[in-house]
Amino acid sequence: MCQKMNGRSKLEVLDVSINALSGELSDCWMHWPSLTHVSLGSNNLSGKIPNSTGSLVGLKALSLQNNSFYGEIPSSLENCKVLGLINLSDNKFSGIIPRWIFERTTLIIIHLRSNKFMGKISPQICQLSSLIVLDLADNSLSGSIPKCLNNISAMTARPIRGIWYDALEADYDYESYMESLVLDIKGRAAEYEGILRYVRMIDLSSNNLSGSIPIEISSLFGLQFLNLSRNHLMGRIPEKIGVMASLESLDLSRNHLSGEIPQSMSNLTFLDHLDLSFNNFSGRIPSSTQLQSLDPLSFFGNPELCGAPLTKNCTKDEETLGPTAVEENREIPEISWFYIGMGSGFIVGFWGVCGALFFKRAWRHAYFQFLYDMRDRAYVGIAIKLKWFHQKLRRYHAG
Structure with a gap:
C-alpha cells in the first residue's frame, strides 16, 4: 500500500473483510485518495488507526469491526467530511x-x-x-x-x-x-x-x-x-x-x-x-x-x-390499593348494605301494616277486635295460672 504508483489511483472500494489478515495497518492511506468504502472487518488486525486515514476525504464508509484495534479514534478522521x-x-x-x-x-x-x-x-x-x-x-x-x-x-x-x-x-x-x-x-x-x-x-x-x-x-x-x-x-x-x-x-x-x-x-x-x-x-x-x-x-x-x-x-x-385497604374496602360495603336492608325492611313492614289499617276501615275494626280478643285470652290465662299457683302455695303451707 505504501508503494508509489504511476499516476492517481482510482480504486473506490476496498473490501478484504472476513479473512485471516494480521498485523498493523500501514500509514500510507494518502496514496489511495479515491477510496469511498473501506472494509477490513473480521480479521486479526491490531494496532491503532493510522493518522493518514484522514486523507481519505471522499470516504463514505469505514468498517473495521471484529479486530483487535486499540487506542483512541484519531482526530484526523474528522477530515472525512462525507463519512x-x-x-x-x-x-x-x-x-x-x-x-x-x-x-x-x-x-x-x-x-x-x-x-x-x-x-x-x-x-x-x-x-x-x-x-x-x-x-x-x-x-x-x-x-x-x-x-x-x-x-x-x-x-x-x-x-x-x-x-x-x-x-x-x-x-x-x-x-x-x-x-x-x-x-x-x-x-x-x-x-x-x-x-x-x-x-x-x-x-x-x-x-x-x-x-x-x-x-x-x-x-x-x-x-x-x-x-x-x-x-x-x-x-x-x-x-x-x-x-x-x-x-x-x-x-x-x-x-x-x-x-x-x-x-x-x-x-x-x-x-x-x-x-x-x-x-x-x-x-x-x-x-x-x-x-x-x-x-x-x-x-x-x-x-x-x-x-x-x-x-x-x-x-x-x-x-x-394496599392489602389492608382492600380488606377495609370489602367490609364497608357489607356493613352499608346491612343498614340499607334493615331500613328499607322497616319502611316496607311499617307502611304495609299501618297503611292498610289507615285506609281500610273494616280491616282496622277487625285488627283491633283481634287485639281485644288476644288481650282477654291473655288475661284469662294469667288469672287461671295465678289461681293455680295460690292453691299450690296453700297446700304447701297446710302440709
Whole structure:
C-alpha cells in the first residue's frame, strides 16, 4: 500500500473483510485518495488507526469491526467530511467518543458497540437528523440519555421505499457494492445488507447510564428496535410509549425502573420481543394479544407485578390499593348494605301494616277486635295460672 504508483489511483472500494489478515495497518492511506468504502472487518488486525486515514476525504464508509484495534479514534478522521457509516465494533478502542462524530451530520450509522469507550453521550448527537442506527452498547458510557433524541427525524417516521444512501451502496460498471452490518436484535445477532436502509435502531445497553428514560423518545414513531437494558436507569416507562407504532423489540431489563407498565403499551401491535425483567415494576400487566402471548420470563424479577402471562393473579382493587385497604374496602360495603336492608325492611313492614289499617276501615275494626280478643285470652290465662299457683302455695303451707 505504501508503494508509489504511476499516476492517481482510482480504486473506490476496498473490501478484504472476513479473512485471516494480521498485523498493523500501514500509514500510507494518502496514496489511495479515491477510496469511498473501506472494509477490513473480521480479521486479526491490531494496532491503532493510522493518522493518514484522514486523507481519505471522499470516504463514505469505514468498517473495521471484529479486530483487535486499540487506542483512541484519531482526530484526523474528522477530515472525512462525507463519512456516512462508521463501524468500529468489537475492538479495544478506548477514551472518549470524539465530539466530531456526534456533529458529523452526514452519518447515518454509528456502530461502536463492544469497546472501552467512556464519558457521556453528547447532546450534539441530536443534530444527526439522518441517523438510522445508533449502537453504543457494551461500553462504559455514563450520564443520562439526551432528551433531544426526537430531533433525529429519520427515526420519527417510517422508512420510505426506494430511499438511497451513498454510504450503503456504491455503483461501478453494471454492478454495485453493498455494505452489510451485523446487529444484535431481539436477543440474537443477524446480518443486514439489502434491507439495512430500512432499519431504525437505538442500542445503548450494557453501559453505566443513569437518570430516567426521556419522554421525548416516544416521538420516534419509526423506531423499530430499542434496547436500554443493563444500565442504572430509574423512574417510569414513558406513558406515551404506545404511540411508537413501529416498535418490534423493546428491552428495558436489568435497570431500576418502577411504577406500573403503561396501558398504552397494549397498542404496540408489532411488538414481538419484550424484556422488562429484573426491575421494580408493579401492578397489573396491561391486557393485549401481544403482551399476553409473550414468555413469562419477559416480566420475571418484578415481585409486585401480576396478571397474565405471569401465574400471579391480581384484581383491580388489589392493584390500586394496599392489602389492608382492600380488606377495609370489602367490609364497608357489607356493613352499608346491612343498614340499607334493615331500613328499607322497616319502611316496607311499617307502611304495609299501618297503611292498610289507615285506609281500610273494616280491616282496622277487625285488627283491633283481634287485639281485644288476644288481650282477654291473655288475661284469662294469667288469672287461671295465678289461681293455680295460690292453691299450690296453700297446700304447701297446710302440709
